Amino acid sequence: MAYRYIALLDTTAAPQAAHAVEATDRLNRLRMRQCLRTRHCTVHVSGQTPFIALHGQGLLIGHVFSRSGEPLTQESQFPRFQSSSQLCRYILENCWGAYLVVLPDPEHDGRITVLRDPEGGMPCIHHLENGSGFIASDIELPLCAGRYQKRIDWDSILHRLIHPDIKTARTGLAGIQELLPGTRLVVHGTRLTLHTAWSPWDFLTGKLRHASIEDAAEAVRTAIDMVVNAWARTDRSILLELSGGLDSSVVGAALLGSDARVFCCTLTTPVPGADERHYANQIAALLDAPIDVETMGLESTLHDSAPAAGLPTPRVGMLQHITDTIMENARQRHGAASFFSGGGGDTVFCYLTSAAPAADAFQQMGLAGAFHTLRDLAGLHQCTIWKAGRLTLRKLMRPPGSPCNAMIEFISPGLANCLLEHHPWCDMPDTASPGDRERVFALAATHVYRDSAPRGRQAHLRLPLLSQPVMEATLRVPSWMWIAGARNRAVARQAFADRLPPEILARRSKGSFIGFVGALYARHRSRLRDYLLDGCLHSQGLLDAPAVQRFIDSDLPPRDRTFGRLLDLYAVENWIRHQT
Structure with a gap:
């Protein structure tokens, strides 16, 4: 370990x-x-x-x-x-x-x-x-x-x-x-x-904020370069996990010129939607590093995914288990000392899909100062500036919400009112703006990432974008700067504009594994039903067994992603069974 x-x-x-x-x-x-x-x-x-x-x-x-x-x-x-x-x-x-x-x-x-x-x-x-x-x-x-x-x-x-x-x-x-x-x-x-x-709230005060996007980009670039190279000098040999998106590409760009041996790995699936080889190959070429392209198979069964020893909470789902196995095999094949991942990039680079950045700009700069952010918001989401304004006003008037939404699907009805337990970062000041609230809540949620990637128990899992210096540098950037020019994660793009390949720099989205997860569910759903209905969660009265039975036995409606919830229940059930 x-x-x-x-x-x-x-x-x-x-x-x-x-x-x-x-x-x-x-x-x-x-x-x-x-x-x-x-x-x-x-x-x-x-x-x-x-x-x-x-x-x-x-x-x-x-x-x-x-x-x-x-x-x-x-x-x-x-x-x-x-x-x-x-x-x-x-x-x-x-x-x-x-x-x-x-x-x-x-x-x-x-x-x-x-x-x-x-x-x-x-x-x-x-x-x-x-x-x-x-x-x-x-x-x-x-x-x-x-x-x-x-x-x-x-x-x-x-x-x-x-x-x-x-x-x-x-x-x-x-x-x-x-x-x-x-x-x-x-x-x-x-x-x-x-x-x-x-606490992240210590870095969200006005006196610590960057005054311009140029200053912000320079600070973010400096922090990421410093962290990535410090870990690279420590580990000396690295398996860089490339998703093809901006976040892992930024980590790769920061490795440019490093003395560490770098190997790359990217994943594909037999189901369309997640093939990122075109983009991952560009970062591997930039680093002059070999790249493994691994296909995630559908043959994995429910009963071969024993959770990693030592994990005290169930977090590793079927998709994570398959990914973990492939990446660990690649690391051993190359003799790498650690994994480098862009995990957490969406959060630290303030990838908010709401009107919160414009609401923050209005609160802190007034209507005149917020006009440019409204225009950026409208361009980012391809809507009129009037609609962007209405959504911003609604965001300003709405009281603070919960740090996360309760998921009660397939839970026994009498237990669905389980209250959310405390996380210290969710103690927000009265003056917290909507965007800062959403950023900190999302940052607290990243604490589950390491649990979800137990390969970090076999070798070091480096998440440079979630390091303390990078968190502090990105928190100091006002939320509205992150959508400047109608681009998401705008500060990170500007920070590495001279290193990233143009196609990656211009990307607004990336592939999704949802089709692959749906195919896994379709292949294993009969065994999934038996596993859950004969399991510990059911015997403890935690599951709404009739609802589980009805959903699995019925045809899946188009675009319904509820199957992901059942696979999450399987992950918890699987972890419980392996504790005894």
């Missing part, structure tokens, strides 16, 4: 409790090396996981860089601070990367601070009860250490079914919480407190 660690905590009992000694012995047999030992905390890491001892204050596990992209590997590169909170603040303001900070407090016996990086590159789950438990990269380590036994959290599973697009601290396993990206956890005796250490 890419990163593996476990911290065993006992903030109330005497040191060297019997269960801690036994757990350490088991971890030693797994070749996990001990890199920190204090009175109340012992940390073990795998041989491939880097770490830095911080002046006797604790550990930084993972990869961390300065804001110029310099790798930080020695404790001498970090100042000394009087408190854990000061050190955490310094790291957030002056560093970035995929890391976890573990800081036992020498001044307060039994107090431990843990900080997870804002991009979520370092996985982190925890189970802490009465001051005792663990913090770990994956659930397999505490299982092997004898510190946890798996149990399903059915309330969390119901929440996952109804609100699949948002990640909260609860996982699908009872007693297991996830430390969300950018969050600081303080354990003091038996008390646990959580703090939002990094």
Whole structure:
């Protein structure tokens, strides 16, 4: 696995409790090396996981860089601070990367601070009860250490079914919480407190905003180049996943001139609609890199998609499983150390399909200043400026909505009112504009991406566009600049206009896998029906079984994409069955 660690905590009992000694012995047999030992905390890491001892204050596990992209590997590169909170603040303001900070407090016996990086590159789950438990990269380590036994959290599973697009601290396993990206956890005796250490709202204030699209494009380009090249120097050999769209192409363009060995891979399907070879080949040619074209087959069955070990929440669907298998095989074939993906690009490049950018412009610049944005909005969506104006006015008058829409299809009717659980980034200020709300809600939803791509458990999955420096640079760009000239993601296009092939630079859309997913459903729907109606979700009373039966047994109406919902239910069912 890419990163593996476990911290065993006992903030109330005497040191060297019997269960801690036994757990350490088991971890030693797994070749996990001990890199920190204090009175109340012992940390073990795998041989491939880097770490830095911080002046006797604790550990930084993972990869961390300065804001110029310099790798930080020695404790001498970090100042000394009087408190854990000061050190955490310094790291957030002056560093970035995929890391976890573990800081036992020498001044307060039994107090431990843990900080997870804002991009979520370092996985982190925890189970802490009465001051005792663990913090770990994956659930397999505490299982092997004898510190946890798996149990399903059915309330969390119901929440996952109804609100699949948002990640909260609860996982699908009872007693297991996830430390969300950018969050600081303080354990003091038996008390646990959580703090939002990094929030996208901190970069959406007027004084931090870019004043011109030229300044914005330069800042975005600088951030992406720095992040991509820092990871490329670290990993040295890369499998670049090319979708043919703008986002992965930008990542490829940022690799131009890198010393890393780059291999490319793109996917096609036997069903029309997702063949992006023409565009992917152009980026591979730009990099002078070999490219594999892999066809996703329809022969995959429902029962061959065992979820990756260590995932505490069901996220990997059938499409993701097929993609994951192909990409991992390609990585092994080329001997690449990591995957590079453009995942999250739509979000950070502010690909909003509503009138929110014009509403933001009106709020912050008045009617005169918003006129140009109204014209851009009308051109982007091929409508009249009057219609764009009406939609903008409606957006301004409408009260803030929910961060995500509830999905109650095929859920037992008595359970459909499951309330959305809290995500700290959804705590918006009263002055938040419509576009900024939509941007931050979408950014919170990207936290599920890594769970949906478990190949990142075998080798590093780099998502440069979701790195902290790129998030901060793009958040500082007002939403209306992103549709300048009636082009979506306009700032990113301008930032890489001199590197991207003209055809890719001018693209407004890309292929879709919806036809392939529909073909998968059509091939497997009879087995899908049996799998769901004979499964755990049904036995727990979570499914509306008659509705499932009726839909699968009937002919699929034209353009009806409800089959995707059933495949998502299958993913959850599949994960549950593999936990036992």
